[in-house]
Amino acid sequence: MPIIPLLALPLGFEVTAFSRQEETLCVSLLSTQACSRCPLCGSAATRIHSRYQRKLADLPSTGQPVRFLLSVRKFFCDVSTCPRKIFTERLAPFVAPRARVTQRLFQIVQVIGLATGGRLGVRVTDRLGIQTTRQTILRRIMALPTVPVGHIVELGIDDFSFRRGRTFGTILVNLQTRQIIDVLADRKTETSATWMTSHPEIRLVSRDRGGDYASAAATGAPQAVQCADRFHMLKNLGEALEGCLSRHLAAGK
Ligand SMILES: [Zn+2]
Structure with a gap:
């Protein structure tokens, strides 16, 4: 046979x-x-x-x-x-x-x-x-080919840690499709700005309240409106309230 x-x-x-x-x-x-x-x-x-x-x-x-x-x-x-x-x-x-x-x-x-x-x-x-x-x-x-990023109008950007808080990268999300579209090896302003420069169609950048991604968007996507994302807004609000309440509590003792 x-x-x-x-x-x-x-x-x-x-x-x-x-x-x-x-x-x-x-x-x-x-x-x-x-x-x-x-x-x-x-x-x-x-x-x-x-x-x-x-x-x-x-x-x-x-x-x-x-x-x-x-x-x-x-x-x-x-x-x-x-x-x-x-x-x-x-x-x-x-x-x-x-x-x-x-x-x-x-x-x-x-x-x-x-x-x-x-x-x-x-x-x-x-x-x-x-x-x-x-x-x-x-x-x-x-080894699989990555899907091209394509047209991105509303961009979400934030950092994440590779190794339990020791190394940080940047994650980029298409806010309209709610999909991760790219990951950058660091969280430097220049790296994110360069990425955004190749996408002049971006109209909105949602980022944290820190200055790095704000200046990355100002340089790489000056045409876009910037806003702080909901998570960081609520986090900041929570921290502000906590501080305010603890001061009140301390004053009432
Ligand atoms: Zn030959």
């Missing part, structure tokens, strides 16, 4: 051997595509320079981790004007260049990460036979 359909391998691969190492199913693969396109000039190369072995983790099979031992070739580019003389054959979309996992495993870990988050994701991948770590799951999520 041909094994290729069982492993759902794309065309251009041949299975040469199977072995088992502890719990892992190891499959030796040979790339058999007749030619490979030079990544620089795009011409089809057929002259083989050498072979080397790549280890790739793939989707588990019936709960067993699967590892491919893939024999990859290096080709000569024979186009005399091309500066690239030797290159490694491209196996996309099955495997990205220099990746240590197949693209389908990469995507499954990404989907699990999006559905569960890092810590819980590891519990799910463990049960499925996918060997990964919390950090890898988070890296897969971070």
